[in-house]
Each structure stands twice: as C-alpha cells, then as structure tokens.
Amino acid sequence: IETWIEQGKMSKVDPEHLFFMIWSTTQHYADFETQILTITNKLEYEADDIERISRFLCHMILTGCGLTPTHKL
Numbered sequence: 001i002e003t004w005i006e007q008g009k010m011s012k013v014d015p016e017h018l019f020f021m022i023w024s025t026t027q028h029y030a031d032f033e034t035q036i037l038t039i040t041n042k043l044e045y046e047a048d049d050i051e052r053i054s055r056f057l058c059h060m061i062l063t064g065c066g067l068t069p070t071h072k073l
Contacts, residue, residue: 001013001015001018002015009067010065010066010067011064011065011066013064013065018061018065021061022057022061025057025060025061026057029045029053033045055071055072055073056073058071059071059073
C-alpha cells in the first residue's frame with residue numbers, strides 16, 4: 001500500500017486504518033447477521049446478497065483509496 005501511495009497509484013491513506021476498515025466492515029456482516037437479516041426481512045444470506053455486499057464494499061473501499069473498481073454496482 002505504501003509503495004502504491006508513493007508511486008501515485010492510489011490516494012494517501014493510512015494503511016493501518018485501511019486494514020481496520022476492511023476488517024470491520026466485512027466482520028460486521030458476520031457479527032450482526034441476525035440484525036441484518038431481520039432488517040432486510042430474510043432468513044439467511046443468499047448468494048446474490050453476498051455478491052451485492054461484496055460489490056458494494058469493494059466499490060466503497062477502492063474508490064475511497066482513489067482506485068477504480070473493475071466491476072459495476
């Protein structure tokens with residue numbers, strides 16, 4: 001990450017906090033699965049839910065780092 005920042009390939013972000021953010025956002029869906037399923041009126045995560053969550057988080061994290069995701073939301 002630091003090399004990419006130095007080379008101007010991505011925005012200047014704190015690598016340690018970037019890892020914490022990735023960890024916490026992904027862990028949220030596991031730790032709060034019951035609450036999320038209740039709010040979304042589902043009994044369990046389905047494949048399309050996981051795909052949508054993955055695309056959303058990748059988009060937010062990559063664009064926040066000044067990178068362009070290769071997928072669409």
